[in-house]
Amino acid sequence: MRPVTTTWLQTYGDAAFDALNQQAIQIVTTHAAAATDDVRARMRAAFVTSARHELRFFAAPLEQGSPPATWTGA
Structure with a gap:
């Protein structure tokens, strides 16, 4: 690492x-x-989207090999 x-x-x-x-x-x-229920639903959707992005971020090296040395995470 x-x-x-x-x-x-x-x-x-x-x-x-x-x-x-x-x-x-x-x-x-x-x-x-x-x-409100609507705001809580939007909060939940934002959390789920965020969690999916984080999962994809951490899974990427396992799925595609290690990122190049110049990779900045952007």
């Missing part, structure tokens, strides 16, 4: 990242509780 990738992935195990993630979950949960 490339050093940049390793450092980036280690972020997920960092306590500060976990704390910010928990804060984001609380913010979304609070807003969802006060939202």
